[in-house]
Amino acid sequence: MSRKWYADGLHFSCQQCGKCCTGEPGYVWVTKEELREIAEFLKISEKQLRAKYTHRAGWRISLTESANGDCAFLADEKCTIYPVRPAQYRNWPFWNLNLENQSAWNRAAQRCCGINKGEFYSFEKIEEERRLTTKNTKVKKRNPRWAPQSRRNAIGDP
Numbered sequence: 001m002s003r004k005w006y007a008d009g010l011h012f013s014c015q016q017c018g019k020c021c022t023g024e025p026g027y028v029w030v031t032k033e034e035l036r037e038i039a040e041f042l043k044i045s046e047k048q049l050r051a052k053y054t055h056r057a058g059w060r061i062s063l064t065e066s067a068n069g070d071c072a073f074l075a076d077e078k079c080t081i082y083p084v085r086p087a088q089y090r091n092w093p094f095w096n097l098n099l100e101n102q103s104a105w106n107r108a109a110q111r112c113c114g115i116n117k118g119e120f121y122s123f124e125k126i127e128e129e130r131r132l133t134t135k136n137t138k139v140k141k142r143n144p145r146w147a148p149q150s151r152r153n154a155i156g157d158p
């Protein structure tokens with residue numbers, strides 16, 4: 001197997017700039033398991049969580065956003081459910097899309113100021129994150145609005 005371009009590892013530490021939690025309309029996919037975790041974290045029932053903070057988008061569930069495009073869980077430019085944020089975010093930026101080649105990574109870095117900063121991820125760790133993303137999200141490209149503007153709609157599909 002040929003050596004991957006990120007074989008020597010990469011750096012990433014979220015700067016919590018909130019940029020990926022706002023912007024053009026998009027989707028934050030959540031699984032049933034994630035909804036359970038978020039409800040527990042917020043100390044509300046799953047029913048309340050679903051009614052107040054989610055909506056159906058086809059066969060999936062997405063977090064709701066405000067009229068200005070902010071995710072419902074964004075406050076003071078920070079994620080208020082950070083420890084239990086959906087997998088779509090947890091494994092960012094180690095998505096197949098961004099790891100395809102160095103240019104794809106550089107493009108992602110233009111949108112996300114945490115890329116190439118802070119914590120070092122070894123090749124093995126990157127591969128683990130990448131596998132988790134694919135396994136957890138099972139996201140397929142379905143909506144062209146998921147274009148590079150924010151992580152929700154832009155950071156794109158894993």
Ligand code: SF4
Nearest residue numbers: 014015018020112114
């Ligand atoms: S754009 Fe990057 S640095 Fe900013 S909140 Fe999102 S992941 Fe973190």
Ligand code: SF4
Nearest residue numbers: 021071073074079089
């Ligand atoms: S759930 Fe995702 S989009 Fe919403 S505030 Fe948290 S990190 Fe941002």
